[in-house]
Amino acid sequence: MWIRCITVLLISWAGTTANLQAGESVYLEPEQFIADSFESEPQQQVLWLTQTMKAEIRQVFGKDYPGLRIRYWQSGARTAWILEEIGKVKPITTGFVVENHTVQQMRVLIYRESHGWEVRYPFFTDQFQGLELSSKNRLNKKIDGISGATLSVNALTRLSKLALFLHQQVNS
Amino acid sequence: MQQLKTLTIAATASFAAVFSLNAAMPSQEEMWKLIQEQQKQIAELKARVNTNQTVVATVQTESARTKAEAQQISRTLSQTQAQLDATTIAVEEASSGTSGGWWEKTSVGGYGELHANFNENADDQIDFHRFVLFVNHDYNDWISLYTELELEHSLAGDGKPGEVELEQAFVRMDWTENFSTDIGLYLQTVGLLNETHEPNTFYGVERNAVEKYIIPTTWWEGGIRGHYRFANGVSIGAGISSGLNSQDGYIRGGRQKVANATFNESAFTGNVNYTGIAGLNLGASVFYQSDIDQTAAGETSALLTALHANYRKGGFGLRALYAAWNLDGDVDAAAEDQSGYYIEPSYRFDLAEDYGEIGFFVRFSDYNYFDSESVAKEREITSYGVNYWPTENVVLKADVQNVKNDNDAINLGFGYQF
Numbered sequence: 001m002w003i004r005c006i007t008v009l010l011i012s013w014a015g016t017t018a019n020l021q022a023g024e025s026v027y028l029e030p031e032q033f034i035a036d037s038f039e040s041e042p043q044q045q046v047l048w049l050t051q052t053m054k055a056e057i058r059q060v061f062g063k064d065y066p067g068l069r070i071r072y073w074q075s076g077a078r079t080a081w082i083l084e085e086i087g088k089v090k091p092i093t094t095g096f097v098v099e100n101h102t103v104q105q106m107r108v109l110i111y112r113e114s115h116g117w118e119v120r121y122p123f124f125t126d127q128f129q130g131l132e133l134s135s136k137n138r139l140n141k142k143i144d145g146i147s148g149a150t151l152s153v154n155a156l157t158r159l160s161k162l163a164l165f166l167h168q169q170v171n172s
Numbered sequence: 173m174q175q176l177k178t179l180t181i182a183a184t185a186s187f188a189a190v191f192s193l194n195a196a197m198p199s200q201e202e203m204w205k206l207i208q209e210q211q212k213q214i215a216e217l218k219a220r221v222n223t224n225q226t227v228v229a230t231v232q233t234e235s236a237r238t239k240a241e242a243q244q245i246s247r248t249l250s251q252t253q254a255q256l257d258a259t260t261i262a263v264e265e266a267s268s269g270t271s272g273g274w275w276e277k278t279s280v281g282g283y284g285e286l287h288a289n290f291n292e293n294a295d296d297q298i299d300f301h302r303f304v305l306f307v308n309h310d311y312n313d314w315i316s317l318y319t320e321l322e323l324e325h326s327l328a329g330d331g332k333p334g335e336v337e338l339e340q341a342f343v344r345m346d347w348t349e350n351f352s353t354d355i356g357l358y359l360q361t362v363g364l365l366n367e368t369h370e371p372n373t374f375y376g377v378e379r380n381a382v383e384k385y386i387i388p389t390t391w392w393e394g395g396i397r398g399h400y401r402f403a404n405g406v407s408i409g410a411g412i413s414s415g416l417n418s419q420d421g422y423i424r425g426g427r428q429k430v431a432n433a434t435f436n437e438s439a440f441t442g443n444v445n446y447t448g449i450a451g452l453n454l455g456a457s458v459f460y461q462s463d464i465d466q467t468a469a470g471e472t473s474a475l476l477t478a479l480h481a482n483y484r485k486g487g488f489g490l491r492a493l494y495a496a497w498n499l500d501g502d503v504d505a506a507a508e509d510q511s512g513y514y515i516e517p518s519y520r521f522d523l524a525e526d527y528g529e530i531g532f533f534v535r536f537s538d539y540n541y542f543d544s545e546s547v548a549k550e551r552e553i554t555s556y557g558v559n560y561w562p563t564e565n566v567v568l569k570a571d572v573q574n575v576k577n578d579n580d581a582i583n584l585g586f587g588y589q590f
Contacts, residue, residue, distance in 0.1 A: 027349070066264075067264050068264055069260060088281065089280075089306065089308055090279060090310075112310070114308075114318060115367075115368070117401050117407075118405060118447045118448075121403060121405065121448075123448050123449060127450055142487070143450075144450040144486070145484055146450070146453075147364070147368070147452075147453035147482045147484075148373075150373055150564070151564070151565075154564050
């Protein structure tokens with residue numbers, strides 16, 4: 001009987017603290033990320049994924065990136081990208097700010113996996129600051145992972161390479 | 173003489189002045205001719221002005237028309253751009269499957285592993301040890317279903333070596349950004365391997381013996397649990413669930429797998445983890461069941477405490493775990509305390525571009541447990557070996573196990589995850 005009471009209390013407490021807004025895994029709205037990335041938000045631009053571009057992306061990203069185009073925002077030497085990749089089974093929506101071919105900021109905007117919640121916090125994302133892409137499409141430093149979320153971490157690492165590559169394309 | 177010169181000069185100047193004056197005054201005929209020429213010039217200039225004005229008017233008309241055409245082109249361009257955007261979005265949505273069907277919120281994954289064991293003083297074996305499928309579904313933004321179905325040892329059924337098992341089937345509700353609950357059948361949050369054991373995530377062909385016999389991995393129960401995550405990297409969890417059913421103190425044999433499980437006694441779990449430093453995972457878990465005997469004839473309380481550490485920095489890795497059971501009651505004295513620990517340093521590095529990664533490990537394990545034949549066993553195992561990941565989700569493994577008080581083995585393995 002008392003076990004049932006504890007169970008009911010647990011669920012009730014969960015209910016009283018519930019914040020039933022849609023998107024509880026939305027850590028930061030993509031629109032807000034873009035607004036926060038520039039002093040004054042530039043116009044959205046589009047990079048079309050031509051056959052040549054797709055082939056080069058395959059080299060950098062390790063696989064095809066879906067879609068016909070990628071949206072980005074640019075002001076001077078600074079670009080911002082919102083990219084998505086599957087972690088273990090679900091997509092991770094991520095924002096990158098690149099300036100002078102160096103990652104300035106990485107934010108996990110929407111996370112849907114059952115493990116790896118740590119990826120949203122600065123103690124993990126700060127590692128991505130200062131990342132650069134070498135001529136051999138390798139990053140200049142290794143990203144330390146999260147136990148139990150290796151695939152998600154690998155996905156974010158691939159996305160950072162892609163963001164740096166795309167920045168090169170629009171600034172070449 | 174001087175005066176004559178002066179007079180001459182003066183006369184000459186006067187004569188020139190008179191002559192000049194007479195020369196500046198054209199005749200009437202000359203003036204008429206001059207006026208006619210000037211009028212002719214004026215007429216020509218007027219004609220040219222008229223021509224220029226006509227040209228200007230024409231240019232203005234052309235300019236206005238050009239401007240109108242430009243505006244029309246601009247409107248057409250905007251419409252075309254909008255149509256292009258709409259078409260692109262439609263194509264992208266069609267290719268990504270956003271028609272709203274249930275399958276768009278359902279994901280499939282899995283893993284598998286093939287083992288070859290070359291045993292000292294025992295038969296060598298080859299076995300497709302595990303074939304696992306995950307099917308997950310998002311009902312909405314905060315409620316998700318997680319399931320895991322496993323086939324062990326290739327063939328299941330009467331007289332067959334394998335089993336078909338439901339290892340996970342629970343619904344997770346993310347009540348807030350930091351708090352979630354799971355209800356259903358789930359893996360216990362204890363140890364390092366119990367929740368994360370895809371073959372490409374650990375070293376060694378077989379799962380380590382300490383977690384296998386002490387935790388006892390893989391261990392799942394049916395119940396409800398909650399998790400809370402703090403921004404500093406600390407997370408805590410607690411749950412109430414079904415428990416073990418063991419009359420002889422053999423822990424691994426007490427797993428009921430939520431299969432018509434005896435539920436006379438509930439079990440309680442709690443855990444705390446720290447992952448606030450990238451690459452680091454420190455954790456502690458407790459499990460308590462007031463009576464794992466679950467019969468009227470006997471009563472044995474059981475308490476499990478487990479501590480673990482997992483650290484990876486660059487290519488260097490270190491894993492360590494300690495777990496201990498304390499059983500108290502109607503159980504063999506040799507079964508009252510069962511415990512074990514292991515420590516596993518490793519190093520992993522990239523091979524040449526596009527050829528993946530390779531890693532080497534050493535693991536020292538020491539544990540004692542009460543087995544299925546009610547015999548207390550002590551083991552020390554030194555394992556060392558290599559993992560090769562040609563890509564992050566595929567792994568080839570080889571290791572050597574030196575087992576004190578038991579047979580040594582050489583193991584080869586292949587595993588994948590998708």
